[in-house]
Structure formats: C-alpha cells, structure tokens
Amino acid sequence: MALLEIKNLHASVAGKEILKGITLSVEPGAVHAIMGPNGTGKSTLSNVIAGREGYDVTQGEVLLDGKNVLAMSPDERARAGIFLAFQYPVEIPGVTTSAFLKTALNAKRRAEGKTEVDAMEFLKLVKAKTAALGMPYDMIKRALNVGFSGGEKKRAEVLQMTLLEPRLAILDETDSGLDIDALKVVSDGVNALRAPDRAFLVITHYQRLLDYIVPDHVHVLAHGRIAASGGKDLALELEAEGYAKYLDTAA
Amino acid sequence: MKPSEIIDHPFAGAYAKRLGVKTPWQGHLPGPKMEAWRFTPLRTLANTPFVPASASAEVDVTELPRGVPLIAGAARLVLVNGAYREDLSDADFGPGVTISTAEAFASSSRSPLALLNAAYASAGVSIDAAGPGLRPIHLVSIGAAGAEPAAFHPRLRITVAPGASLTIIESHVGLPGQTYFSNPVTEIALAENANLRRYVSVAEDSEAFHLATATISIAAGGSLEAFHLGLGGALVRQDITVRFAGRGAAARLNGAYALSGRSHHDFTTVMDHNVPDCRSSQVFKGVADGDSHGVFQGRIHVARDAQKTDARQLHKALFLSRGPEIDCKPELEIYADDVQCAHGAATGEIDHDQLFYLMSRGIDPATARSLLVEGFLTEAVDEISVPEVQALFRDAIGAWLKSRDIARARP
Ligand SMILES: Nc1ncnc2c1ncn2[C@@H]1O[C@H](COP(=O)(O)OP(=O)(O)OP(=O)(O)O)[C@@H](O)[C@H]1O
C-alpha cells in the first residue's frame, strides 16, 4: 500500500480554485520532489495535507496508510505521522523552543503508547540533534522562531523533524534561506532520516538541493495540476529550460 | 489622612458611625458617572450588606491558605482582615527593617476608596527600611469574613531610606467561600536613590472584592520596579499612582491578569511626571475567558516643566472566548515639549497561525492554546528582575491555566 495517496484533489482558497485535480502516490521509502512556478499551489498542497484552516477541499481524497487524512484535525494528522516543514515558520513569542519541543515530543510518545521523556533524556536528545544540525544548543532557550534568522528558522524546522521522526515529511522550500554550508548540513539531516518506512515530499525551486537529497521522482506542479512527472533528470531539464512549456500546455 | 482631615468628606459621616450602623458608606461609593469608575461598576459591592470584619485576634487562622507560597529567605508579615498578626509573622525582619503598627497615617490619595479606608482603617502597618543588605519581605493579607460578608481596610506605609534597596512581595488571598471586601491603601515613599521592587499578587476568592489604592512617590535618582498580577476575585481593582518627585527617578510598572468566570479586574495607573528627566515604562497583558471583564486605564501626565520625560505604556489583551469584555483607555496629558511618550494597545484572539503551527506538531488544541496563553503572559512576567519571583508568578499563571479547561472556550 502507498504511504500517501492523493486522489483527484481539488481545493480552493477564498472561493478561488487552486488545486485542480492532483493525483499522486508516494511509496514508503521514496523521495518525491515537487517543483513549479510561484503561486501554482505547492504550499497550498502542503497546507491541505497538514490540515491548515482556510482551504476548502471540494473533491478528492488524501490517504495516509489508507486512512482518510482529511477527516483528522491537524494534531491528529501529526500524530499519525505527517510533518510539514513550513515555508514560513511561525514565531511564537513567550514559548521557549525547548518547552515546545518537549511538549510535541511527548504528545507523539503518548500517542504511540510510550512513556514520556524526562528532562534529562530530553536534554541529551536535543543536544545531540542540535549538534548534528550545527545549531547552537542555547537556541532552544529562546522563544520559538522569534528573532531567528531565515536560515535558523529552517534549521529549527529540520530539528523538529529529526526529533519527531515522522512517516511523511513535507519540506516546503526548506532550502530557501539556507547558506551553502547549511544546505549541506540540513540535507545530511534529511538523508540520515531516509528509511524504508518513511517518505518525503520535497518542494523546492532549486536543483541544487536535489544534488544532496536525491529524489526518486520529480513532479512539475503548474496551474494546480501535476503537469509532468519523471526521474531526477527532470529537475536538470527544468533547471535548463524553465517552466515555459508546462505553462503553455496547462493554461 | 487624620480623622480630623476628612470631616468635610461624605465618609466623615461613615467614620462617625463606624462600628455602629451596618453599611453607612455604601451610598457614597463612586458611580458610573465618575469617569475613573465608568468601566468598573460598584453596584454589587454597594448592595452587599457588609459588617466590619472581626478584629483579627478573634479570627481562627492558624496557617496560610493554600496557594500562598513560602518564599525562602523572605521575612513574612501577615495581616488578617487588615490587622497585623504577630503570631503568624516572622519575629525577625533582619537589620534595617522596622515594622510598626501606628495610628492611621496620612494618605496622599483623594480617591473615594482611600477616604473610605481612612474612615475605617484600624491601626496602620508601617514598614521602614534603611541601610544595605535588606532581607526581602513577604506580606500576606488574608481575608476572613466568617458567616456574614465583612469589610476591612488595610493601611500600609512603606518607606525606603536614601540609597537603600528593598524587595517586597505581596500575596492578597482569602479563606475560601467567603464574601469579603478588602480595601487596602498603600503609601510608599522612596527617598533619594532608593530602590523598591514590589511584586503584588491578587488572587482573592471568587466571591471577594478587592479595591486597592497605592501611591508611590519617588525622589531624585530613586527607582521602582513593580509587577502586579491579577488572578481573580469577584471584583478587583488595582489603582496605582506613581509620582516622580525628583530628577532621574524611574519606574517600571508591569502587570498581568488572567480572568475567568464572572471575575472583574481593573488596572488603573497614573504616571505623574512633575519633574524633568524621569522615566516610566508600563507593560500590561491580560487574558479573559468566560463572562469576565478586564479593564486597563493608564494615564500619563507630563507637566510643563517635566522636560526629557520618557514615558511608555503598552496594554495587550487576548479574548479566550466570545463572552468576556475588555476595556482599555490610555490617556496622555502632555504639557512639556521635549519628551518621548508612546503608548500602544491591542486586543485580539489567539492567533490561528500560531495555533496551527503547534497543532501541526501533534500538540492537542487544549495544550496548544494553553501554551500560547502562557507564552503571551510570560512576556509580561519576564519583566520581573528577580528570578525566584519570576518563577513564582509564572507558576501561579500555570496553575490558573491548569485549573480550567480553556480548550472548551472556543472563540
Ligand atoms: N488566503 C489566500 N487568499 C487568497 N489567495 C490565496 C490565499 N492563499 C493562497 N492564495 C493564492 O493561491 C495561489 C497558490 O499559492 P501557494 O502558496 O500554494 O503557491 P506556491 O506554489 O507555494 O508558490 P511559491 O513558489 O511562491 O511558494 C497563489 O496565487 C496565492 O496567491
């Protein structure tokens, strides 16, 4: 069974149809890259899968391990294994990153019937994960995302992902805002998580990321539809030729 | 204010009849037509048949009510129904601090409630601090009504001598399930280069009334850092006036409130800048749930001569449901031209993007909302410079959040 199954998904925002029939099947262990021009619905697709409000799904289905994702609340989806690394991570004043991480981690552990981590275990775990991502450990004492630089926010998203070990990770332009070294560190973090029972949807504008996180499939999203799918070479082709031919045909 | 000074005031009659007629003062309470009381109606207070609270010695209080923290290193001073209880207080306040009970001393406040206090207060309690290395004081005011609703009028004076530095933590609480009216008046004088850190927590019983009036004067170079927490009571008002009396004086006056049920909480502040080169800053944050009502009235007055004043004020509040009401009234009266004054106010609901972000990490909505509310109030509590007190107040807010299910209160 596919890990994620999207069937003929239509969704609109403020009365305007953005997703116009998306069908996509993601097998466990696979990495799918989604590319496409600005404003074609890549973030909309991520948000609909994660359960953000403000999107009307007018047709279609999203299944995770065969279960109807669209009927679940965002927190249920997360506990079922969906993780969205936000294109624009949200600042949460007054809530320390560490308190947030611990709450999220324990919510997941409870859902899995495991015991909660205690303060010592948690600190050890976070120390190791921050070090692996080249983040200063002290960062977790700061309010979540508040005053983080663009790149720091993206690293913090990946830190959350490596802590929560989701089944399906959606990375919405996680590479934008990262410097060249950070891109490598973050990609290593993602690659380390690659596993037979886990899948990734990697949304990006840049082929460079896909040199590090090598995808099994590449899709072009244009005008709310998947206009083309192929192997990793499709990304190279897009890099060379741009999106013009998909915009013409899909218009 | 000496009894002789209030002879021309409506409460003079009340004073004459004290301990006599049951509720002679209630007809004289400020009404909604008085601008300062527009948002805080006193009808219920006026209609409750209070008797004067028993002299404290007769009240059977042998231990502190639940929720009053034990503060390591602080000397405890306990008032029951407004009167000093030696048996519950520490014997030794350390060098430099003198506690005395004195005949009611003057208050510079002309608020009707302060006058009422003057008419009814029994002996005042005076805390006089001088010299280095002062031990912090934990003042606990306990309301204990008994079978009938009872009123009491604590009268406090705090003086800090030149160059001295004092920390005082106040816990205002009551015995559960009782209807009482606490009407404390506090007069504070900071001498030149004196410092006071004053942290006040008002967590009265849900049937209780608490109308506090505090006046703080700060001489040249002196500084005040105050934090006021309001966590409940049927009707609570914390009325705080800071008078800058000498150059280079500074005040940081911050606070937070968290309201539920039918609680009403009012912060009324006045920053009275009469001399040049003084600084005041205020950050107040509140959350309101149920059918509660929050009020913030902040007046900044800068006299013509008070050049180079720096005065800032911020009030932010969150509605946790559709039921509550929040009124905010900043007032800037600025007569000097070379000043920096700023005020800001914002009310809203819990941010949907923030809520989604937390939930997208598997955190259930109740916990997510609770984290956000705590974070919102924490930003104000972070202004407290003493880490132990900061932790104490944060815990109090945490307990308030736990005691209720804010998840059910959907916007
Ligand atoms: N709340 C909204 N109200 C109106 N239009 C919206 C709203 N949210 C998204 N849209 C529109 O939906 C379209 C798709 O947006 P989306 O963010 O999914 O694009 P994207 O493919 O992620 O683009 P980018 O590459 O720039 O991140 C855009 O035209 C956008 O303006």
Ligand SMILES: [Mg+2]
């Ligand atoms: Mg996008």
